[in-house]
Amino acid sequence: MLLAELATLFRRLRVKVLLGVLAAIPAALALAVYLSGGPSSGRGPTFLDQVSHNGMFAALAGLTVAIPFFLPLVVAVVSGDAIAGEANLGTLRYLLTRPSGRTRLLATKAATVAVFCLAATVAVALGGLIAGVILFPIGKVVTLSGTTISLLEGIARTFAAAGIVAASLLGLASIGLFVSTLTDAPVGAMAATAGFAVLSAVLDNVPQTRAIHPWLFTHHWLAFGDLLRSPVRWTDIVADLRLQLGYIAVFATMAWARFSTKDVLA
Amino acid sequence: MTTPALAIETSGLTKRFGDMAAVDGIDLAVPVGSVFGFLGPNGSGKTTTIRVLLGLINASEGSWQVLGRSMPDAARDVLPDVGALIEGPAFYPWLTGRQNLVRFDAAGPDAQRSTRRQRIDDALARVGLTAVANKKVRAYSFGMRQRLGLAMALLRPRQLLILDEPTNGMDPQGTREIRNLTKELAAEGATVFLSSHLLSEVEQICSHVAVMSLGKLLAQGTIAELQAAGGTKLRVETDDAALAAQILERLGLAELTVDGTTVLARLDGHRPEDCNRELVMAGVGVRSLSAIHPTLEDTFVALTGEGFDVAR
Amino acid sequence: MPASRRARRLRWLVPVAVAAAISLLAFLPTLSSAATPDLPRITAEQLVAKVKQSNVQAFSGTFQLTSDLGIPNISSLQGAAQQGTGLNPVDFLSGTHTATIAVDGPDRQRVSMPGSLNEVDAFHDGSNAWLWQSDGHTVTHYILPADKPDANDASKPPEAPEPVRTPDDMAKKLLDQITPSTNVSVTTPDYVADKAVYELVLAPHSADSTIDHVGIAVDAHNGMPLEVTVVPKGQTKPAIDLGFTKIDYSKPGGSFSFTPPPGSTVTTKDLTKKGDHAGADAQKPEPINPAAGPLKMTHRVHGHHGEAMGPEMPMPTASGPESTKVVGDDWTQVIIASGVQLPVRGFGLREASTPVSGAWGSGRLLHTSLANVLFLSDGRIAAGFVNASALEAAVAHG
Numbered sequence: 001m002l003l004a005e006l007a008t009l010f011r012r013l014r015v016k017v018l019l020g021v022l023a024a025i026p027a028a029l030a031l032a033v034y035l036s037g038g039p040s041s042g043r044g045p046t047f048l049d050q051v052s053h054n055g056m057f058a059a060l061a062g063l064t065v066a067i068p069f070f071l072p073l074v075v076a077v078v079s080g081d082a083i084a085g086e087a088n089l090g091t092l093r094y095l096l097t098r099p100s101g102r103t104r105l106l107a108t109k110a111a112t113v114a115v116f117c118l119a120a121t122v123a124v125a126l127g128g129l130i131a132g133v134i135l136f137p138i139g140k141v142v143t144l145s146g147t148t149i150s151l152l153e154g155i156a157r158t159f160a161a162a163g164i165v166a167a168s169l170l171g172l173a174s175i176g177l178f179v180s181t182l183t184d185a186p187v188g189a190m191a192a193t194a195g196f197a198v199l200s201a202v203l204d205n206v207p208q209t210r211a212i213h214p215w216l217f218t219h220h221w222l223a224f225g226d227l228l229r230s231p232v233r234w235t236d237i238v239a240d241l242r243l244q245l246g247y248i249a250v251f252a253t254m255a256w257a258r259f260s261t262k263d264v265l266a
Numbered sequence: 267m268t269t270p271a272l273a274i275e276t277s278g279l280t281k282r283f284g285d286m287a288a289v290d291g292i293d294l295a296v297p298v299g300s301v302f303g304f305l306g307p308n309g310s311g312k313t314t315t316i317r318v319l320l321g322l323i324n325a326s327e328g329s330w331q332v333l334g335r336s337m338p339d340a341a342r343d344v345l346p347d348v349g350a351l352i353e354g355p356a357f358y359p360w361l362t363g364r365q366n367l368v369r370f371d372a373a374g375p376d377a378q379r380s381t382r383r384q385r386i387d388d389a390l391a392r393v394g395l396t397a398v399a400n401k402k403v404r405a406y407s408f409g410m411r412q413r414l415g416l417a418m419a420l421l422r423p424r425q426l427l428i429l430d431e432p433t434n435g436m437d438p439q440g441t442r443e444i445r446n447l448t449k450e451l452a453a454e455g456a457t458v459f460l461s462s463h464l465l466s467e468v469e470q471i472c473s474h475v476a477v478m479s480l481g482k483l484l485a486q487g488t489i490a491e492l493q494a495a496g497g498t499k500l501r502v503e504t505d506d507a508a509l510a511a512q513i514l515e516r517l518g519l520a521e522l523t524v525d526g527t528t529v530l531a532r533l534d535g536h537r538p539e540d541c542n543r544e545l546v547m548a549g550v551g552v553r554s555l556s557a558i559h560p561t562l563e564d565t566f567v568a569l570t571g572e573g574f575d576v577a578r
Numbered sequence: 579m580p581a582s583r584r585a586r587r588l589r590w591l592v593p594v595a596v597a598a599a600i601s602l603l604a605f606l607p608t609l610s611s612a613a614t615p616d617l618p619r620i621t622a623e624q625l626v627a628k629v630k631q632s633n634v635q636a637f638s639g640t641f642q643l644t645s646d647l648g649i650p651n652i653s654s655l656q657g658a659a660q661q662g663t664g665l666n667p668v669d670f671l672s673g674t675h676t677a678t679i680a681v682d683g684p685d686r687q688r689v690s691m692p693g694s695l696n697e698v699d700a701f702h703d704g705s706n707a708w709l710w711q712s713d714g715h716t717v718t719h720y721i722l723p724a725d726k727p728d729a730n731d732a733s734k735p736p737e738a739p740e741p742v743r744t745p746d747d748m749a750k751k752l753l754d755q756i757t758p759s760t761n762v763s764v765t766t767p768d769y770v771a772d773k774a775v776y777e778l779v780l781a782p783h784s785a786d787s788t789i790d791h792v793g794i795a796v797d798a799h800n801g802m803p804l805e806v807t808v809v810p811k812g813q814t815k816p817a818i819d820l821g822f823t824k825i826d827y828s829k830p831g832g833s834f835s836f837t838p839p840p841g842s843t844v845t846t847k848d849l850t851k852k853g854d855h856a857g858a859d860a861q862k863p864e865p866i867n868p869a870a871g872p873l874k875m876t877h878r879v880h881g882h883h884g885e886a887m888g889p890e891m892p893m894p895t896a897s898g899p900e901s902t903k904v905v906g907d908d909w910t911q912v913i914i915a916s917g918v919q920l921p922v923r924g925f926g927l928r929e930a931s932t933p934v935s936g937a938w939g940s941g942r943l944l945h946t947s948l949a950n951v952l953f954l955s956d957g958r959i960a961a962g963f964v965n966a967s968a969l970e971a972a973v974a975h976g
């Protein structure tokens with residue numbers, strides 16, 4: 001069922017376009033650096049100043065640029081659509097009378113959204129890596145701590161970072177899944193989910209709400225960079241994963257409580 | 267498991283939305299092997315009933331059984347044997363017809379991959395969609411989607427088919443095909459529960475009928491039973507209508523109407539030959555006397571009232 | 579599948595229970611840390627002596643600086659032009675900052691300050707010291723005099739790579755300041771970084787001081803100060819909290835030297851030559867050289883009677899003062915500097931300060947819960963851990 005679900009998702013034009021745009025972000029960054037001859041050191045987003053020295057950094061620069069806005073938006077679109085989209089198409093009633101089982105369907109949807117999160121961040125990393133390799137020299141990778149690691153390890157850490165970013169988005173994805181069970185209008189669910197992401201990011205930047213900062217699901221979204229230190233700093237990454245796990249536990253069970261009992265009228 | 271006598275059985279089934287009872291304590295009994303017409307004007311609660319039967323919405327009160335198993339607890343075991351078309355077909359427009367069927371087949375707990383291809387081919391052939399199976403559903407006409415919906419209901423051998431307005435939006439040719447298909451399925455031993463607001467359709471293919479109005483089940487039974495319940499009428503052509511009416515009234519016949527030389531009255535169990543004898547003995551010149559059996563339409567109108575107004 | 583209505587309602591208990599379990603897990607450590615260690619009572623004098631005798635040569639750990647001065651997050655007010663510089667002293671005025679440190683004797687230290695997608699590392703290995711900033715990939719290499727004086731000597735070279743003061747350093751300096759103006763006591767033992775600690779409390783007598791008390795948590799075992807908190811008057815939460823969150827007294831491993839990575843910009847500063855040193859200090863080619871900022875700051879504060887516990891004032895980016903003088907004693911000291919040009923706008927100080935005027939003149943007052951800074955319109959700056967009226971009085975008399 002998961003395979004069929006994934007096939008249904010990834011065959012969709014909208015999803016293909018979103019992934020393509022995600023892959024294009026770091027490619028566009030790399031191209032801009034290439035055409036302008038490279039930004040002056042210390043300017044622009046982190047990692048971008050390294051792109052002209054080592055094309056591999058385009059992938060990391062892409063993740064850095066995509067995580068505050070575009071990645072959450074894309075995740076909101078897909079997670080908000082998960083149940084509400086089926087309800088909107090009317091396919092939900094046929095899935096349920098098949099019967100796919102409500103809990104089972106929800107679990108499949110959750111897994112699909114998680115796979116999509118990973119696909120989204122890997123698309124960014126891959127797009128950056130390919131563009132970087134084409135446009136710039138690649139070589140040993142300088143970490144944030146000033147040490148040097150091999151290119152292979154650098155690439156491995158970059159994809160690990162993509163994995164961490166994907167995991168960081170799961171909290172938002174589970175909120176989206178829950179919101180998606182509340183309505184039959186997918187656009188509403190998407191907008192509400194994106195709204196949550198914006199709200200969390202704004203609160204995280206307001207010093208007056210400092211007390212709740214560690215509880216905001218966007219708080220550790222840049223923790224993936226800690227993989228590029230030496231030694232790797234795990235504190236924030238672990239805090240991030242724990243936090244996401246907490247959001248998943250609460251919102252996935254809320255989604256279950258809602259979806260397993262709701263009247264399907266669409 | 268012994269074969270139950272009833273494919274669908276509800277008792278006191280009620281669904282309220284807020285204060286309004288969309289389905290108000292209905293007791294349906296759909297015999298196994300019947301082609302059961304579920305009649306009622308738009309908004310009478312037919313679709314809500316079907317959604318409750320299939321476990322899509324929760325009943326407010328009452329209990330129901332499908333294929334002899336208590337629902338909704340047994341949904342996982344029962345629903346694979348039930349094919350359904352609910353309130354029109356619904357598909358993923360960006361997938362082809364075949365991909366849609368694969369997706370729905372895979373979503374079940376009993377997804378048999380080995381036979382899937384064959385089953386899909388058979389179902390597509392049965393509804394006449396083989397030629398367009400690899401076209402995106404986006405490009406399908408409504409009628410084609412309706413057929414694809416039927417194909418989905420036929421992906422597995424089913425004991426019960428619940429078809430909600432299956433001929434909706436179809437051309438006369440398609441309507442006839444659906445009718446034949448339904449008959450075929452019934453002949454193969456499936457129970458068909460067919461909701462419709464079209465009398466003619468039900469009259470042509472159904473063995474049993476139930477009539478819904480305003481959430482209540484007004485009548486159910488075989489078509490013959492229902493017609494009988496509607497009340498046979500006595501029609502008398504005479505030269506003295508006034509006298510004839512007088513005599514019939516004395517005999518206890520109700521709903522007397524006089525129109526020129528014609529007198530109409532409900533028989534209500536009186537034998538027409540007795541009426542005739544009384545009329546002749548009283549000196550009424552009877553030109554003709556007949557018992558008139560009502561059409562299903564007469565029964566339907568008698569039960570639900572005239573007019574096209576949506577009940578609510 | 580839909581069950582009875584009662585059972586359906588009960589399903590909502592599952593997320594509620596999950597949320598409750600999570601909050602319990604999150605807050606349980608806080609609750610359990612309320613336990614106090616079982617330590618014999620000691621006097622303040624004994625505790626001070628313990629600190630003075632403390633001779634921890636090697637340790638490694640993580641420490642954290644939390645500042646809550648009751649002013650808006652200044653760094654967030656700054657323009658985008660300032661973003662990305664790894665070591666902005668103004669950043670330390672608010673929020674929480676974490677650093678890891680490893681010390682192996684007076685000659686081998688390393689400090690690492692991870693920021694958001696950046697990092698600043700300082701290494702000290704004998705006669706070499708390096709400062710690495712990931713933003714811009716810059717390395718500053720210091721060559722230190724071979725006959726390096728004692729680490730605690732105030733006369734050590736100003737550019738010593740000690741960009742963040744460690745709790746023990748800070749506490750020792752504070753203890754030197756204990757005078758009759760201070761009420762010294764010891765409170766209930768507690769735990770800091772999982773170590774049992776005594777807490778020394780220094781409370782100023784003066785009513786003009788903005789400081790209610792300064793707490794110094796001292797490892798009960800070896801006398802090493804592990805946390806310094808500064809609590810302003812009228813508050814229960816510290817405005818500044820600098821303490822270890824993790825400490826390990828074993829000899830740290832790893833290298834204390836640094837190899838500049840390829841592609842980085844390396845600046846070498848040879849401090850063995852006296853002339854060069856003076857030149858390095860005088861030359862101001864980098865108005866916002868974050869590397870130089872806090873270092874010089876540390877030095878300057880040293881010069882002024884070791885009032886080291888304040889947050890870094892935004893002075894490092896200003897041009898040097900023509901003259902400074904100190905008014906008042908101990909806790910109520912006010913530093914008045916004249917001829918200072920501050921990039922007020924750039925730091926968002928205009929937004930954070932309020933205009934004030936009096937018999938002494940006029941200016942803008944930057945009020946925080948701890949320190950008050952008066953920017954006079956005649957170019958003078960007065961600062962101190964005293965309330966505004968005491969500060970204005972000091973300006974009027976000075």
